Amino acid sequence: MTGIRPTGDWDGRTFAHEGFAFRTDRELIDRVVPFAAEGLSRGEPVLVVAGERVRTLLADEMGADVARLATFSPAETWWRGGHGTLRAYDRDLRQLRASVPTWRLVAEPVWLARDDGRKWSRFEAVANRCYEDMPYYSLCLHDAERLPAVVLEAVARTHPLTWGGDTPVPTAAYEDPQQFVRSVQPEWRERPRSATVTSVVTPKEVRRGVLDRLVDGWGARADDAVLATHELVTNALRVSASAEVACWFEADGLIVEVSDQGPGLPDETLGYVPPRNDQEGGRGMWLAWSLADDVAVASNGTGTRIRLYFSH
Template sequence: MRTGAAAGHVGYFHTAGCFASDEDLLALAVPFLMDGLASGEPSVVALGERHAQLVRAALPGGAAATFLPGGAVYEKPAAAIRSYRKILAGHVADGASQIRIFGDLTAVTQGVTWDWWARYEAAINRAYDDFPLWSICAYDTRATPPAALAEVMRTHPRTALPGGRHTANTGFTDPHRYLSEQPPPAPDPLQSGAPTVQLIDPTLSEARQAVRTADRGFVAPEEVDDLVVAVSEMVANAQRHGHGPVRLRLWSGSDRLVATVTDSGTGPKDPFAGLLAVGDGANGGLGLWITHQSCNHVAMYRDADGFTIRLIAGNPHR
């Protein structure tokens, strides 16, 4: 049986919780978690270290909430979805009729990589909708940029308020429509200069070698290996599902490698591709999903040149 504000709701009850002080954070987290524990519901906390310490200290001793390392959970959006779905499936298999999660994204994720976390917040409306989940996604208004908060209101159907109240977000946008928008991301500063390598219609072997050529030894070898695979997958996708010519460009910096693959097509038809494993991989869905698991930042967008996917290995936060 569902309890609290989610009583009678089927599927994912997805809420944002904005707070401007430590007291506001605890007013959101503690009653939410305590009510869940009192009802015998698995209650999960995934917060940054400081916020986790505040919430842990405010709960009674012995409270059975499960604390996850927020920084590890929210390393990459597609990996977070995969991990949470495994956790949720386990609780449902154990008989849970409702699961509660209280989590936050760090200030780092709300910087230049916010675009794919905003896509995450939209995509999980579908990704978790086959579970009896109620979550509060906590956002610290002292650290979250106004533009990111505006996207929070578009990706969450409702906002949680202290005292257990909820308000509908009038700006909430259907996830399919939201994910279909795909505006260009903020340019990486490296892209203001000439590419280290630029190829037109490369073979897959040439694409893989191009990444090796651009690598100057500043990025961890395993991350370079992941980028080699990702670039190869995206060039293959462009050749198979897009329209030529296919252009591969790579830039190398002191802490990262940036790659873009552009073709004159329109990109994947399914806007959830990449964040969710799409069927049998039709139209590049499986390759995009693998790429989102392995790269440190992925952005997809359409402009006058066609469809572009940008991949970053190393430090995406520059």
Template sequence: MTVVAETGARPRGDFDHLALFYRNSDEFAAGAVAFVRDGLAAGEPTLVSLAGEHLDLIRGRFGGYGADVRFLDAAAAARNPGRIIAEVLWPFAAAHPGRRVRVVGESIWPGRAGFEYHACVAHESAINAVFAGHDAAMLCLYDAVGLPETVLSDAGRTHPLLTDGARISISPGYAAPEAIVLRDRRLPEAPATAVTMVYSDESMLRQVRRFVVAHAATADLSPERADDLCVAVNELASNTLRYTAGPGRLSIWTEADVLVCQIDDDGHITDPTVGRVPPGHDRTGGRGLLLAHRLCDLTCIHSSGEGTRIRVHVNR
């Protein structure tokens, strides 16, 4: 596959984020193999993050290329979509400074639904903001038979480029990350069964932590997972006090085998990369959201001029 758009050649140094819709294993193999092969021919380090038979297929073709191709099991690496950029994609690109890198991935597969799916959409859109200006190409594969049409439509919104494995075209439905990552889908109100507390200054953070620990124990979370949740919620509550006029509201409830904590405040997050990339010399914010993504099993965010709602899930 040659990265050339129907509207003309794309210069090296651009970030290419492509979606490929496949209808069978032959189309999957043709698209993925061509993308990896072209990268190797150009001397570009390549990361393959797939699951099951798809991972086995590509590993079977390119497993002998040593350090030039890295393989990851997406069933584990992509389970929490909020971690993928910070823990997989960003470190891989940073490990090859000055070189164009390639990534083949499939983070949305049949069966991903609800908040987990919406977090995947936010992740795919955030990639465009995080890697803008970076010399990289990423190919995301979508099962056009097993996935509903709404998922394929969302893929067009989150990928600037579409490919059939041979030619590339501009996605007519593409939307900027600012329109999707933080404000695409509102999170619903906490259920009537939720318990809540309001916090208004730093002296109340100890109460926030105690509140979380008590309800984590009631939900039978392990001590380790309770600690993780406590740290994450404390960071998010601290952000309320640091970046807004306050107060904030914390709600906690259980859903099946998940303990959910939700933070509501009047803040407005505008940067779609916040919490996706580790803070560095040019980035000071985002630590709280980064920890929430890292420590919890799922983190969902909606932010607009009306306020911010952050929901974290920890499996029981």
């Protein structure tokens, strides 16, 4: 397979993010094996985290070279929800960066086939922003015979690179991370007249306003709703003299909306990015996003509204 350039012009200094959709075993092998072999020949750690079928195919094709991989582990054990999975992923990335100059990763997010795993596309999108200075190549594998068309569409929109047959090429459908996240968040509708609306000037007022809307049976979810709302109100009061908290029920869930009249969010993707130890901002958003089942944002230069969705 002469002429194949598994990583194209990647220089090993910044993040490269490729989405590779395969339909046959041969397509998979022809893409992954040269990618791994090139890394091993250059002395770069090569990590493979994939489903059982993919691991079996690679083990058969690579033979003894599998033992040279830095990691060869099952993806099935990795899913911990979007925030939990990215938190573990982020920890491992930063440990790698502290120990090696560059590396490459082959990853198959098998959980995208699950209803509760499809939100992972949002984390794939923001990775392009939060890991842009990480010196590694991420080759993300997606089984086009198994995954729904809507998931494969999201893959194209969240990966700046795709496979061109002999080298990686730019993905035509790729979108800015913030644009993508906004497009897949819950549809924004006007809040109902039945909503309870409270103006607050201190975060401690949140508990009473939210708990008043919750009846028996919510248990720990009530605590999640209160803590998440508290974090957003704290952020809002840093940029606005007061914040407004609105609560209402929709279907079997609770929706809490926090709004302010500040200058707007500088980066809406922070709720999907694990905060670093030396980071001053963004922790409240990350915590609120991780506690809620879903989030929607409307933000501009005259204010911000954030909706948190909690299922019963």
